[in-house]
Amino acid sequence: MKKLLVLSAFAAMLASGTALADTSGKKIAFSNNYAGNSWRQAMLDSYGIVTKKAVDDKVVGAADVFTTADKEVPTQAAQVQNLILQGYDAIVINAASPDALNGAIKQACDAGITVVSFDGTVTEPCAYRVVVDFKDMGKQEVEQMAKFQPKGGNLLEIRGLAGTSIDDAIHAGILEGVAAHPEFKIVGSVTGDWDQTTAQKAVATILPSLPDVVGIVDQGGDGYGAAQAFAAAGKPRPTIIMGNRQDELKWWKEQKEKDGYKTWSASIAPGVSTLAFWVAQQVLDGRKDIPHDLLVPYLAFTQDDFEAALPKIKEGGVATHEYTQEDAIAAIKANIKQ
Amino acid sequence: MLRGLLPALSLALVLIAIAWLNPRAISYFGFNLMLNLAIPIALATIAQMFVIAGNELDLSIGTFVGFVGCVTATWLRDAPLIGVLVLLGSIGVYALLGALIHLRNLPSIVVTLGMSFVWQGLAILVLPKPGGKAPDWLLSIMSFKPPYIPFPILAALIIAAIVHFGLMRTSYGVILRGSGGNAAALRRAGWSLLRTKIVLFALTGLFGVLSGMALIGITTSADANIGNGYTLLSIAGVILGGGEFVGGRVSPIGAVLGALTLALAASPLLTFMHIPPDWQVAANGAILIIVLAARVLISRRER
Numbered sequence: 001m002k003k004l005l006v007l008s009a010f011a012a013m014l015a016s017g018t019a020l021a022d023t024s025g026k027k028i029a030f031s032n033n034y035a036g037n038s039w040r041q042a043m044l045d046s047y048g049i050v051t052k053k054a055v056d057d058k059v060v061g062a063a064d065v066f067t068t069a070d071k072e073v074p075t076q077a078a079q080v081q082n083l084i085l086q087g088y089d090a091i092v093i094n095a096a097s098p099d100a101l102n103g104a105i106k107q108a109c110d111a112g113i114t115v116v117s118f119d120g121t122v123t124e125p126c127a128y129r130v131v132v133d134f135k136d137m138g139k140q141e142v143e144q145m146a147k148f149q150p151k152g153g154n155l156l157e158i159r160g161l162a163g164t165s166i167d168d169a170i171h172a173g174i175l176e177g178v179a180a181h182p183e184f185k186i187v188g189s190v191t192g193d194w195d196q197t198t199a200q201k202a203v204a205t206i207l208p209s210l211p212d213v214v215g216i217v218d219q220g221g222d223g224y225g226a227a228q229a230f231a232a233a234g235k236p237r238p239t240i241i242m243g244n245r246q247d248e249l250k251w252w253k254e255q256k257e258k259d260g261y262k263t264w265s266a267s268i269a270p271g272v273s274t275l276a277f278w279v280a281q282q283v284l285d286g287r288k289d290i291p292h293d294l295l296v297p298y299l300a301f302t303q304d305d306f307e308a309a310l311p312k313i314k315e316g317g318v319a320t321h322e323y324t325q326e327d328a329i330a331a332i333k334a335n336i337k338q
Numbered sequence: 339m340l341r342g343l344l345p346a347l348s349l350a351l352v353l354i355a356i357a358w359l360n361p362r363a364i365s366y367f368g369f370n371l372m373l374n375l376a377i378p379i380a381l382a383t384i385a386q387m388f389v390i391a392g393n394e395l396d397l398s399i400g401t402f403v404g405f406v407g408c409v410t411a412t413w414l415r416d417a418p419l420i421g422v423l424v425l426l427g428s429i430g431v432y433a434l435l436g437a438l439i440h441l442r443n444l445p446s447i448v449v450t451l452g453m454s455f456v457w458q459g460l461a462i463l464v465l466p467k468p469g470g471k472a473p474d475w476l477l478s479i480m481s482f483k484p485p486y487i488p489f490p491i492l493a494a495l496i497i498a499a500i501v502h503f504g505l506m507r508t509s510y511g512v513i514l515r516g517s518g519g520n521a522a523a524l525r526r527a528g529w530s531l532l533r534t535k536i537v538l539f540a541l542t543g544l545f546g547v548l549s550g551m552a553l554i555g556i557t558t559s560a561d562a563n564i565g566n567g568y569t570l571l572s573i574a575g576v577i578l579g580g581g582e583f584v585g586g587r588v589s590p591i592g593a594v595l596g597a598l599t600l601a602l603a604a605s606p607l608l609t610f611m612h613i614p615p616d617w618q619v620a621a622n623g624a625i626l627i628i629v630l631a632a633r634v635l636i637s638r639r640e641r
Contacts, residue, residue: 069622
């Protein structure tokens with residue numbers, strides 16, 4: 001009898017022990033493939049703030065950031081392999097390709113390393129994915145457009161970096177939205193690479209060949225450039241969907257003050273990197289019930305609330321949100337319910 | 339003499355640095371992880387070396403490797419016959435490019451820069467979004483675990499040995515290098531320069547195909563942008579390996595060693611050094627410049 005009691009106590013200890021595993025000695029690495037735009041800079045800033053505090057509070061042992069020198073897949077695959085050799089317990093990754101890193105990701109999993117991907121997620125089943133519903137964001141752009149331009153009309157689409165899953169998903173969402181709103185017609189499509197300068201050049205090039213455009217659906221980081229191109233060409237200003245960048249919201253504010261210009265803004269919050277970090281910490285903590293695909297909402301601003309957010313964004317930066325451990329636990333809970 | 343040893347010397351230096359920073363990396367497992375992505379780089383470097391041997395430069399090798407990767411992950415798996423034909427056809431395109439460059443006396447930089455966009459476009463057509471899967475036989479070749487010697491090292495030895503024999507030890511190899519060294523003398527001796535150029539470009543195409551296939555065998559699936567970085571890496575690898583831009587002076591063994599050094603210096607060394615993230619990209623460039631500058635200094639002293 002006594003033996004049984006000891007055993008059950010031991011079992012209870014084990015059960016609680018796994019849920020409260022100490023992560024203070026665990027090392028988490030962040031593999032990042034690009035740092036050259038405002039979004040990525042904000043992503044790294046948020047990550048730095050949150051992980052520094054986590055290390056100081058002894059929640060985790062170390063949280064190091066590694067950025068590759070180019071945007072290339074093989075460089076990042078090599079980097080992941082080196083992180084395996086370095087003996088990290090978890091790798092948080094913003095991947096250069098959803099599929100082409102799977103070989104390296106699998107090697108990491110086989111070495112007992114937790115891999116959490118976000119933004120640029122990976123399809124390897126052993127990894128976790130913190131996913132923003134980009135397709136819904138694309139669809140929502142057209143829904144919002146229908147509110148501002150109830151009569152419908154011609155739309156110009158600005159695409160992101162060709163060949164990426166994000167560009168693909170937003171584009172699919174926009175097509176879905178246009179299918180649901182037949183009053184809109186996409187009359188032109190350019191590649192803006194999520195970059196104001198590239199977008200401005202691309203829009204300026206296609207503008208002379210376009211009929212009148214009532215709205216621009218885009219992917220963020222390209223709205224201000226498009227506005228500049230329209231202004232330079234002396235064309236009437238269409239409804240341009242924004243992407244939470246400081247220059248975009250500032251332009252929006254100027255236009256709103258001038259003549260009550262209305263639009264909508266949405267993008268993935270760069271601080272989602274911190275959510276991925278906490279998810280990795282939770283997995284290392286021993287939680288076994290975390291779904292491998294975690295859907296998190298995108299960050300959107302409307303006519304009423306964007307001005308309040310604007311002062312908080314750094315010059316040339318992008319609106320963000322830093323997640324806490326509680327946020328991560330809540331997000332995991334919400335996804336388990338689904 | 340020093341010049342010939344330099345590629346090996348720089349590789350040894352980088353290896354010593356890595357061993358000092360992370361002793362765990364110097365193991366069978368470690369070499370496999372650190373060097374397996376160096377195999378496609380070595381093959382791309384060899385590809386670049388052939389055009390450089392003929393005093394030309396190939397700015398399209400990176401996107402060509404990406405195109406081959408996309409074909410490998412799609413057609414070569416689903417319809418092997420079409421896949422093989424497309425890959426052979428692309429080698430044919432390379433041969434034709436060689437002929438075009440020779441006959442019209444065009445600068446190869448311009449022609450291959452143009453081709454780089456063609457290959458990139460074709461790659462996106464074949465694989466509009468990242469995905470596909472490498473053929474199983476390719477996966478098993480690339481994950482082969484030979485006893486004692488890690489596979490990447492074995493592969494590097496084989497590649498270097500075969501190309502060294504072909505280009506440095508056969509009589510036609512001498513002719514090929516001679517077409518870059520002294521074209522006028524070769525023509526007077528009755529050799530067809532058109533043919534040497536076609537052969538050199540076809541060899542570039544062949545090794546580009548091998549590079550793309552090896553890359554997909556490691557990454558398991560493809561992405562249209564996967565090879566873009568290889569253009570500059572391959573040129574740097576040839577130069578680091580003791581090659582010269584003109585004069586047909588190239589070294590296959592040096593090129594392979596150069597590619598391994600680049601692969602190690604760029605990624606593992608940098609990761610193990612724990613450089614603050616803001617400086618990592620710049621540090622990567624600095625390492626490349628230091629390694630290449632050392633090579634230029636030493637070869638200049640020899641003159």
